[in-house]
Amino acid sequence: ACGGSQAPGTSTGPGSSSSSSSSSSSSSGSGSGSGSAEKVIKIGLIAPLTGNVKTFGESSKMGFELALEQAGYKAGDFKVEAVSGDDKGDSTEGVNIATRMITQDGVKAIIGSVTSGVTIPVGIVANENKIPMITGTATAEGVTVNDDGSRKPFVFRACFIDPFQGQVAAKFALNDLGVKTAAVFYDKGNPYTVGLAESFRAEFEAGGGQIVAWESYSQDDTDFSAVMTNVAALKPDMLYLPDYYNKVSLLAKAAKDKGLDVPMLGGDGWDSTDLDFGTLDGNYFTAHYSADDPSPAVQKFVKDFEAKYGTKPDSFAALTYDATNIMLEAIRIAGTDDTDKIRQAIQDLKGFQAVGGSISFDEKGNPIKAATILQVKADKTYGFVTTVNP
Amino acid sequence: MALLECRKVSRHFGGLKALVDFELTLEKGELVGLIGPNGAGKTTVFNVITGVFPPTLGEVVLEGRVINDRKPFQITQMGVARTFQNIRLFKEMTVLDNVRAVMHPRCGYNLLDSFVRTPRFARRERELTEEAEALLERMNLADRRHEKAGSLPYGAQRRLEIARALATRPKLLLLDEPAAGMNPSEVGQLVELIRKVKQEFDLTVLLIEHQMGLVMNLCERLVVLDFGQIIARGTPAEIQANPRVLEAYLGKAVAE
Amino acid sequence: MQKKSILSFALVVALYVVIYFLRRAGVITTYWGLILDLALITTISAVGLSLIYGFAGQFSLGHAAFYGVGAYVGAFITKAYGGTPLNFVLGLIAGTLAAALIGFLIGLPILRLRSDYLGIATLGFGVIVKVLFDNSDKISKLLGGSMGMMGIPRITTFTWVFWCAVLVIWLARNLINSSHGLACISVREDEIAADIMGIDTTRFKMLAFTLGCGMAGLGGGLYAHLYSFLHPSNFFFLKSFDVLLIVVLGGLGSLTGTVVAAIGVVFLQEILRDVLGQQFLEWRGVVYALALIVLMILRPQGLMGGWEFSLDRLFVRRPKGGNARGAA
Amino acid sequence: MGQLLEQVVNGLQLGFVYALIAVGYTMVYGIIKLINFAHGDVIMVGAFVTFFGLVRGIPWPVAILVGMVTCALLGVVIERLAYRPLREKGAPRIAALITAIGVSLFIENFSSLRIAFGPDYRQFPAMIPRAQWNLFGVKVSSVQVLIIVSTLILVAILQLVVYRTKIGKAMRAVSMDMDAARLMGINVNQVIAFTFAIGSALAAAAGALLAAAYPQIWPYMGIMPGLKAFTAAVLGGIGSIPGALLGAVLMGQAEVLTAAYITTDFKDAVAFALLILVLLVRPAGLLGKAGPEKV
């Protein structure tokens, strides 16, 4: 009916907008082999740099910048220009900034965003505009696939998809901790924790365990006294707390307050210097890597990160660091800024050595990589327990 | 049939009996004054008649119909209009809009007409505006019609309250201290105005006032309240001579 | 009269054509075009609140909930039955009606409350609605619950947004400039006096509230089909404040002000990205907040006061002087 | 039964934290009819200041006191810079409300900057040794006792200040009629500043207790408790201190009992539904006096 003008990205092809608006002189011509050092490619970071999840965004940005710095702002023949954009943790702003980067700033690759709620719509925009995108941390299934199960070919992620971690945790609980009953707490507004919780339950029950409490809460909750009182009465053998360090710390304290002194198990969200190490001393979580891992990728990352920022990296930083490196590598392999070729290069990566282990991508854009199990120590370190392959 | 009848109307506030067995019959065309000391229950009478709150006991009857449980706007639409002791204009609206707003119940078009601006809408709007302007002209407010009501001087605000009341096309007009805060010469003008308006609009008027000059001049008969009870009725002359009224209300020297 | 209307209409069409071609030609980039669309959608919703609060004086802090209802209902229809233009229109209408109906049903009991009490009650209603959105997957998997709703067809275009905004503004203007509108305003000014002067205050509060909520619903429907993803957090109670501050910033009782402020606030957030650059990006929220405070202190009556842009009478009518009393 | 009582105690813990926030809200509202949306953020600042004190090894009562003094100053500064100019211009009430929203956004965003508190979630150290007692079969923790006792003491002091002191009488006078209060020789600005100071100091104490109960702080931590506490104040009848206490306790019970016996998902919905129902029956809250307006 009404032939309106462009919705975000519908009519702007990959090359067309940048050739008119981007300042880059070499934006077209895929393998034209002209001056080698002159070619510039812009990579955008989308993250919550303001708003109430700013802390996650900041960590991600650290990982992003460290990766670029280590690469000397180069990807193969390309000079890399970084653009960062703030999504405030809000999906509307995420779409706005993504549209801006793609159609106005001439960004050819996107790293981000951080939370699934923002990354899903950002991924849609990137995919429609044929701009490859890798998120470090958005774990929801819907990030890389549509509702109908079809793939968004341009969207990838560097983190586990949720189910894997849950399975690993469940197996660990049954086999290594030897527990029979578990209570599960999850944030029903956060696809990440839902995913982990559900896969844990499936695996745990399949292995003969019993879930005695299945409790949800929402992102704004800080008072868990009521549920913990109920759960304590059920006397579970363990708690599964697949949320980020902030919530987990509160949950763990509330549990101890109610006399629930049982093993706790969690996911990669625990990996942060702000975790309540004292309360969680001795408990376990599934992680992407262990800082003790002698692999050069890990050692380089941990050392450089501490040198640059003076703090230990958390999982947000590590994953976004990996995402950025994967993108840089793909650009190098593609040797062009033809976004479709870059996308293909990511998809075809085999055994890329990242902090999170050796990475390849499955047909849904999710990394196939191993999980590590770590134990929390009161002295703010983690003890390596084991590695589990998919 | 009387226009208005209050039959043994009482109103209590908690333990306070603000009005007790109040009886009043107003015939069409009368101009009656309601006087009494502060807190005697005069404004309460108005509030009960206009439905601000229902009487605790008794009945208010308008043209033969009991209106105890009607809402204020329904009673007004049945033909009772009033002014307020503490002026209650629509302050941020213009003088003209104050009058136009209360004409709404007889605007004669529906929402759809106003959305799509039908010819009927245009015609009625024009007619209503003309009517409102004529009314303002009548009340000496025409030249201020585009000013905000709140910025008018006090006296003009009192006149606007009367204009607004008239715009509802009342049969019965209730005036609560219309001359409060006016000086004697303004009061004189007000007396004339009330007389003329009553004539022109064929009104019955019940008014509350403390300025005896106005009351004695204007009213055909008076009802005197004290502590919620009627202590006297009669012509101005009778009331002025009533020792009980002198004692409770007027004091030694009756207003000059 | 007639001639003026035709002239206004011609101007609006001209505006549309100009923007349309500027966008086609790329002078207005895709990005700024998107922001413009968002600004107009925000305008639609804000005009709704302007009717409710600016004109009828009913303090509502639950506007985002109605916006959300429109968004979810509209999105559900196109997602479930396919994103055809017909379904889109049906979705918009259904979203609008649903928001209006819910507004009507909730308004019936709570519009009896006054000022801040009403505000808190509507805010509470907004919180309840968000809880429902969070659990909407229990009604239909398509709605996504707290995971968010994906896969909404992207159908909203500038043309849709523009003409819906024009329609809404036109309806609001016509309402305000009628006896019905005057009755609404009189309720804002003094509800008791209006009642005693023969105005059925309940009816007009309901009218403004229902219409205003419907407009929020329309805006929500357009939003859903522009951004193609919905999440309950988009309709968190703080989002209601965003609309409220637009209405106040524009000047209560001024449609012009509402429109200007809606567009201004949306653009300000984006322009700050340019102004602050990469380095000071994280100051965006700080600067925005400061701008808000300073603006309010400098212009407590709002940008436009009670002033209204009008073609018919190009003279400036500025009825607001100093306001009568302090904050007491 | 024991478990129900324990849940009730959980609810009291939550309710009493709300109460302390709510009285601050209600005081400011009572005097200038402003919903001071920045109040929740003052809570956050109070919690952070206390936190910095605690990690530097300052004894907890002193740390809280420092937080209270800091926030009292903050409250006065906010009042002076953001609200007083509006009052002196005779601005409409809503302008102050929007400014309050602006102030709230400002504090949140500014605090999130690295040069201020930073955006991180921080673990709040335990102020008092964790202990648990069995009172008539109900488990009660030391933190719960701390919260309930300190709230009761602070609210009692406040009630005394408002109803038994000269400045309290001045506060009530200002709340009823600012101009008339001026004519009594009351320095209205000073009284309002004092009110903000007290309200903000209480907010700081509430922030510290909130953090003691739910030991984590971050720049946006004040939003939800602030909103809930204001709602509690409305529920109890805004402007009334006992009302705020009552409303807060009810709100805490509504949330906790819903979470315990229905589902956590609906605890906010139930709490706000309760509010709406109460307002429909008592439009000015439980202890608020509406009184038909005199015409």
Place this chain on the structure above:
Amino acid sequence: MILQVQDLQVAYGNIQALHGVSLEVNEGEIVTLIGANGAGKSTTLRAISGLNRPKSGTIRFQGTDITRVPAHQIVAMGIGHVPEGRRVFPDLTVRENLELGAYIARPDTFHKNLAEVFERFPRLKEREFQKASTLSGGEQQMLALGRALMLQPKLLLLDEPSMGLAPRLVQEIFGIIAELNKRGTTILLVEQNAAMALSIAHRAYVLETGRVVLSGPAAELQSHPAVREAYLGGSGHGH
């Protein structure tokens, strides 16, 4: 001279209410300010007591310039103001209202002053612990007066003390004013009831649209034809 107002200009937003008002009050006098509605009488009083900030002009009280002094300090200097519409604190008791009247007084004088007020207004004593909002109009007016007297002001500004009162109370209030003055309080009285006001005042000013148009001894003005015509209801004007 206790009070001297010179060329006072006051505006509310864009509306200028006073266009240069000058007036003087001598120690021990009753001076009355009369004028039509909206002439600016209340505005003048509000400017004197510091409630409204003048655009220009000066106000001197006992020789001190108080033009820009905040209201609460002006009260402390000895100017009491009974505002238009009484403005008692509705939710406070009669006694609390009176206590607030003595807010800045020396505590040791409180009981003496309270006793004096109760002596002058026995009705207030009867209603000492009743909320002010439950008083009748006349009682509220007495309370407003009593509240202002708690400070023993040197100059008392009275804004339409007779408004809305029953005739009997009007007489009573005027009696009180005259008596206060006899006991030494200087009074600046604004009244609509010009006849009454002129009958107790020493001197008078007539205000029209923000300007002083006439002034002189009260007795003189009482017989001034313009005043008779405009403010005393003439004698037999027939419209």
